[in-house]
Amino acid sequence: MGIRLMLADDHRMLREGLRRSMTDQGFDVVGEARDGDEAIHLAEDLQPEVILMDVTMPEVDGVEATRQIKERFSDIKIVMLTMHADREVLAAAIRAGASGYLVKDCSTQEIADAVRMAASGETALSPQLAASMLAEVRKLDQPSRDEDRVITKREEEVLQLIANGCSTGEVAEQLYISQKTVKNHLASIYQKLDARDRTQAVLQAVRMGIIHLD
Amino acid sequence: MGIRLMLADDHRMLREGLRRSMTDQGFDVVGEARDGDEAIHLAEDLQPEVILMDVTMPEVDGVEATRQIKERFSDIKIVMLTMHADREVLAAAIRAGASGYLVKDCSTQEIADAVRMAASGETALSPQLAASMLAEVRKLDQPSRDEDRVITKREEEVLQLIANGCSTGEVAEQLYISQKTVKNHLASIYQKLDARDRTQAVLQAVRMGIIHLD
DNA sequence: AAGGAAATGATCCGAACGGCCTATACGGTC
DNA sequence: GACCGTATAGGCCGTTCGGATCATTTCCTT
Numbered sequence: 001m002g003i004r005l006m007l008a009d010d011h012r013m014l015r016e017g018l019r020r021s022m023t024d025q026g027f028d029v030v031g032e033a034r035d036g037d038e039a040i041h042l043a044e045d046l047q048p049e050v051i052l053m054d055v056t057m058p059e060v061d062g063v064e065a066t067r068q069i070k071e072r073f074s075d076i077k078i079v080m081l082t083m084h085a086d087r088e089v090l091a092a093a094i095r096a097g098a099s100g101y102l103v104k105d106c107s108t109q110e111i112a113d114a115v116r117m118a119a120s121g122e123t124a125l126s127p128q129l130a131a132s133m134l135a136e137v138r139k140l141d142q143p144s145r146d147e148d149r150v151i152t153k154r155e156e157e158v159l160q161l162i163a164n165g166c167s168t169g170e171v172a173e174q175l176y177i178s179q180k181t182v183k184n185h186l187a188s189i190y191q192k193l194d195a196r197d198r199t200q201a202v203l204q205a206v207r208m209g210i211i212h213l214d
Numbered sequence: 215m216g217i218r219l220m221l222a223d224d225h226r227m228l229r230e231g232l233r234r235s236m237t238d239q240g241f242d243v244v245g246e247a248r249d250g251d252e253a254i255h256l257a258e259d260l261q262p263e264v265i266l267m268d269v270t271m272p273e274v275d276g277v278e279a280t281r282q283i284k285e286r287f288s289d290i291k292i293v294m295l296t297m298h299a300d301r302e303v304l305a306a307a308i309r310a311g312a313s314g315y316l317v318k319d320c321s322t323q324e325i326a327d328a329v330r331m332a333a334s335g336e337t338a339l340s341p342q343l344a345a346s347m348l349a350e351v352r353k354l355d356q357p358s359r360d361e362d363r364v365i366t367k368r369e370e371e372v373l374q375l376i377a378n379g380c381s382t383g384e385v386a387e388q389l390y391i392s393q394k395t396v397k398n399h400l401a402s403i404y405q406k407l408d409a410r411d412r413t414q415a416v417l418q419a420v421r422m423g424i425i426h427l428d
Numbered sequence: 429a430a431g432g433a434a435a436t437g438a439t440c441c442g443a444a445c446g447g448c449c450t451a452t453a454c455g456g457t458c
Numbered sequence: 459g460a461c462c463g464t465a466t467a468g469g470c471c472g473t474t475c476g477g478a479t480c481a482t483t484t485c486c487t488t
Contacts, residue, residue, distance in 0.1 A: 011297070012318075012319050012320060012321055013232070013318045013321075013322070014228065014231065016235065016322055017227065017230065017231020017235065018227075018231070021230065021231070083225065083297075104225040105224060105225045105227065106226060108230055152464065152465085153464095154464075163413075163417060165410075165414050167411075167444080169444090177465085178467055178468085179467095180466085181466050183445080183446075184465080184466075184467080187448095190446080196379075196381075196446085197381075197445080197446075198445085198446095199376065199377075199412050199413040199416055200379050203377060203420075203427060206417075206420070206427065213420065214421075366433090366434065368434075369434095381474080382474075382475075391435085391436070392436075392438085394437055394439090395435070397475080398435085398437080400476080401476070401477075401478095402434095404476080404477095410476085411444090411475075411476075412475085412476095
């Protein structure tokens with residue numbers, strides 16, 4: 001029999017397609033998980049050689065599931081699947097211990113190759129995510145590096161709290177700083193984001209993806 | 215030969231899986247498109263009976279592509295595929311003229327059934343999106359009717375201008391009304407949206423889809 | 429004809445906001 | 459050691475904001 005493979009994806013359509021493709025490629029698909037939690041438990045029971053794991057799944061996402069599985073069963077290789085080439089997610093996946101990272105828009109052959117490479121201990125990245133990225137990723141390994149950061153971490157905290165509905169005073173309380181400091185941070189934010197009040201600052205930050213709406 | 219089917223999805227993996235599944239189910243897969251633009255052109259050339267169209271695609275999204283295809287070739291049936299059950303998108307898809315709406319987490323059999331139903335003029339919705347939704351959607355079909363409108367048209371104008379960066383005075387100028395009236399509208403908005411200041415009001419309105427970020 | 433919602437407008441007032449200036453402390457970098 | 463950015467904090471001041479209350483007109487529905 002071929003390499004013992006397990007699938008983890010919350011979309012049945014994709015699981016079915018993968019199971020057929022991978023079986024045809026000579027792999028032994030020993031199980032399918034519908035979410036990250038199930039993936040963790042099934043990995044323990046089935047002990048597959050390689051797991052093809054989707055990034056976005058209910059309950060526990062693929063990255064976290066990967067982290068937990070690699071923590072307990074470090075010889076299980078995990079190839080991540082994702083819809084879109086996202087550097088942040090790629091970095092997180094590599095950090096979590098993934099042996100590969102594939103964009104779903106790749107051929108059956110490419111997936112099969114990646115699984116075989118993973119099984120033999122190599123790392124496979126989607127052709128779309130060239131090797132050039134790898135270096136960058138290693139560098140960018142530290143959680144949200146300081147370069148190209150528009151506003152500072154503290155300013156971001158302030159802005160996020162404002163977006164969450166806090167007033168200046170409430171932000172000060174939550175961060176254990178004075179109202180004046182909060183206003184200082186805001187003034188700095190206004191400059192950096194080219195905003196003239198908190199409303200514009202928050203909107204601009206949302207547009208730029210700096211902060212998130214609940 | 216079976217029903218002439220065309221696929222439109224930007225993920226090759228999904229296209230390959232679908233092509234195999236649908237071919238097995240007796241359909242005649244006559245073409246595949248990688249984005250909305252290609253889907254529109256291929257639909258014209260191939261004149262398929264049914265198109266399985268992903269919602270999220272580059273260039274032109276599935277909903278817009280559906281709208282354009284139905285506008286010119288109203289007898290081509292389109293079944294939308296989506297990753298997640300989203301009422302807003304569902305409503306948009308139905309408005310655009312889609313004959314079906316499937317969540318990707320459904321079986322090959324369900325997809326095949328939906329395609330057959332679409333071909334015979336019926337509307338198929340994912341079991342996950344019960345028929346109960348349909349009524350709601352049809353009701354909500356007219357572009358922003360007055361009922362169940364949270365804030366009035368005027369209030370919406372005010373809020374949109376605030377979101378665009380206007381101060382109270384600037385809103386007043388643009389709408390040819392006094393600052394006081396703007397403040398009155400805002401006060402009314404705060405009540406309705408459960409906000410205590412313009413920042414929260416705008417954010418809440420964005421969350422609710424009442425206003426849009428540039 | 430009556431009632432109600434929407435849009436318009438006003439006054440008063442306290443609280444919040446934003447601009448401006450200054451200052452200290454800490455951590456890096458040159 | 460000097461310098462720069464960040465985080466902290468204070469004061470001052472004029473502007474803006476939001477709450478409360480009230481009035482007028484128009485339009486739509488009852």
